[in-house]
Amino acid sequence: MTDWTNQQTFANALERAETQEKGNCxxxxxxxxxxxxxxxxxxxxxxxxxxxxxxxxxxxxxxxxxxxxxxxxxxxxxxxxxxxxxxxxxxxxxxxxxxxxxxxxxxxxxxxxxxxxxxxxxxxxxxxxxxxxxxxxxxxxxxxxxxxxxxxxxxxxxxxxxxxxxxRREPMATDGGSETPGESRPATETDGSGLPSEFVPPSGPYFEDFRDALERTADRDATVAYRHERGRTMDDMMVATLPLLTLNTAKQHHNDHYMADTPSGEIVAYGDVTRSVALGHARSDERTYREIGYGDERFHDFVTVGDTIYGFTRVLDTEETGDPEAGKVTFKHYAFNQHDEPVYSGTRTAAVQKRNR
Structure with a gap:
């Protein structure tokens, strides 16, 4: 089984994944x-x-x-x-x-x-x-x-x-590469990481877009995987204040003197803040209707003041539920830092709006 959070494997995945851009031209x-x-x-x-x-x-x-x-x-x-x-x-x-x-x-x-x-x-x-x-x-x-x-x-x-x-869109498209949004991105060479040979991004934020992307990968060595454009740099407010606002008094998040003699060498971000940043990046590229549940959450490395957190997502499954408003999508989300190192991963299931609801 491929370990997507292996640092080299994840770096290879990032190079091949399309970024879901934000904003209008x-x-x-x-x-x-x-x-x-x-x-x-x-x-x-x-x-x-x-x-x-x-x-x-x-x-x-x-x-x-x-x-x-x-x-x-x-x-x-x-x-x-x-x-x-x-x-x-x-x-x-x-x-x-x-x-x-x-x-x-x-x-x-x-x-x-x-x-x-x-x-x-x-x-x-x-x-x-x-x-x-x-x-x-x-x-x-x-x-x-x-x-x-x-x-x-x-x-x-x-x-x-x-x-x-x-x-303007045209100069940005020229500078940003030749791939058209929604097209699969094959590997240029075998990297030995065990990653699928094709990465397919969804063409939009609705349930049907995730379902259709998964259908395009059926019976092929392919996966639905993509990057999120936004990044968030951790500052003192994120690392120290937010935990205290939730009554999290763990000294890892606010006692620099104590943390100086630990493996991180400084205070570290509350894992739920890192997680929330990653999921926030992901939700910005989908039409979330309702959150359903989470699982298999792991924290892979320290996050400290000055680190920038980005998001990466794989789509694992989609399911019609009979709800005319939304369908169920299961994601695997990853947070990674400015060095392309995974710092969090976890599954999430959400109801995502249908396009023609």
Missing amino acids: FEDFSEGQTIEHAPGLVLSQHANELWMSQTLNHDPIYWRSDAARAVGYENPPVHPDYLIASVMGPSVEDLSEKGGYFLGRDDVSLHDPTVTPGIEIRVESTVEATRESSSRPDYGIVTWQTGGFDAETGDLLLSYTRTNMIP
């Missing part, structure tokens, strides 16, 4: 197009205070009830900077994750200055304009009008326009 936008951004969030008191404290915004109006009432607020509102960030953040995956310069934001309007914690935000953008870039032919320029709404009432809370340079 310039050609994907057209004037008048409206985009309803799937992620949203509930404005929280904790996040608001964390934002204000870490950015040194200490105006008592946003902290104290008496100061807020003195200027006509019933309760301390959320800080406008936090509100702007909470509307901007959910739009990034659809609009600007591909990269490109943030050229500016205009006409920022606070339609309701009394927004308070607990409100759920819905975010929507409309393409106002697209144009070529005369100075950078690999990019185009896109302007969007974005609004943040109270999800319950539909009231517009904040709006703005922003403009970004966005990479």
